[in-house]
Amino acid sequence: MTAAIERGKPMDGASLVSAAIGAITRHIRENELAPGDKLPSEATLSKELNVSRTVIREAFQSLAAMRLIELAAGKRATVCHLDHGAMSLLIEHGVHTEQINVQQIYDVRRTIEMRTATLAALRRTDAEAKLILSHAKAMKAEFNNSEAVMEHDLAFHLEIAKASRNPIFWLIVGAFQDVIRHTWPVGWKSRPSDAERHDHNKTHLDLAEAIAAGDPQTASQLMAKHFDDSIKALLAAGVS
Amino acid sequence: MTAAIERGKPMDGASLVSAAIGAITRHIRENELAPGDKLPSEATLSKELNVSRTVIREAFQSLAAMRLIELAAGKRATVCHLDHGAMSLLIEHGVHTEQINVQQIYDVRRTIEMRTATLAALRRTDAEAKLILSHAKAMKAEFNNSEAVMEHDLAFHLEIAKASRNPIFWLIVGAFQDVIRHTWPVGWKSRPSDAERHDHNKTHLDLAEAIAAGDPQTASQLMAKHFDDSIKALLAAGVS
DNA sequence: TCCCCAAACCTGTATGATATGTTTGCGTTG
């Protein structure tokens, strides 16, 4: 029985599975694999690391859960593009186990999205500006379909994050979307009248225009105002 | 052959493993499990969901990789406290696959940590203020041991994030630490002279004092200055 | 009552079998 895994790893007390995870991520790093590139097959890794295919499979599944790699029946595992799936689960878990509350999420969003608004105003392409504007307009147009309004709202914020040209912002903003889908209707309904709801949509439109106009200061300020409004609405509705 | 998993799930096209992950997270949510609470055994879940233990194990491993649950030989799986382990891996993966660069990380950190500095100044306990100060002082005291300086630097920032009383900030700041450990020495060495390095440490001390004094404005400004310096040093060193 | 140990339970890992999806290359056909 030769030592499984071998190759000077941080194996120590850890399980074979976590050692395998380490070996696979190291393989990605050392071979400078890019998104889309294929990893060795389970059988190959199993032989190479001297562990059963079971261990390799559990390692692969773990990496797939974090969206570092992608699995598909019959095909070899491939390296993934950055994705907020794992972080979404993390945040949802925090919320469900009451380690995170909604107010904290909105504080983070406000902090980050003031910055994405600034950066988007500076860096957006024309296509992005158009897309952001179209979401803001759609929110007005579909005023009576609150679910549609919500989806455009979410897409609006995510598109701004994308236009900031910093994938980490995009990642974080995206990670909150699943949770927001639960709380958004609360904020929408809690507004005292349709006037406030129209105001809310108007802010989006102004923001989109500031970004399209390349005015970072205004964009940032409008984003701040937007979140101040939203947080007030949520607090008024008694969301913890 | 009865349909495996059952129970109106979003199972459809997904694999049994991802269905099992869904079932387990739903179990945590519906039973309002808190960190430390035990999950059903693999055998139990295997029977309940009509899938093999293999599938349950792969689901457990996936959740463990994301640090939503904790596994240990002989013991039942338990729900985890929030932890930045998964997000660390995510960020490292992004960096290694060149989907994220160091400058982007520093922009995110600057954005977030200006806020944690503000919040820490408002919310820190006396014990936290003392801890933050002690790390800043240790950076001065151990000036010649750059590794020690780095560790105190990292701990300093993480402690501020903790004192912000928003676990999401703490999560994000923590997630960057592993990557920072690689780039930090570059910034340290790239400073033209020890005078700049002393300056760098001095900023930390001033910042710690602003937080201890409960001065959010100053704290935030010092944090901004700190990052502007750091980013300049990294750029000077040619870090992409 | 307290302590210790064995049985029951649980997870970690390995093996092999089967079903099914994907890729590849060869041979046939037009």
Added chain:
DNA sequence: CAACGCAAACATATCATACAGGTTTGGGGA
């Protein structure tokens, strides 16, 4: 000779089973 199609080789998905440790628990003895 090119294009098509199909079978073999390869890969993953899932299952069943086995066994080696680690953990918990309850009962029996001091």
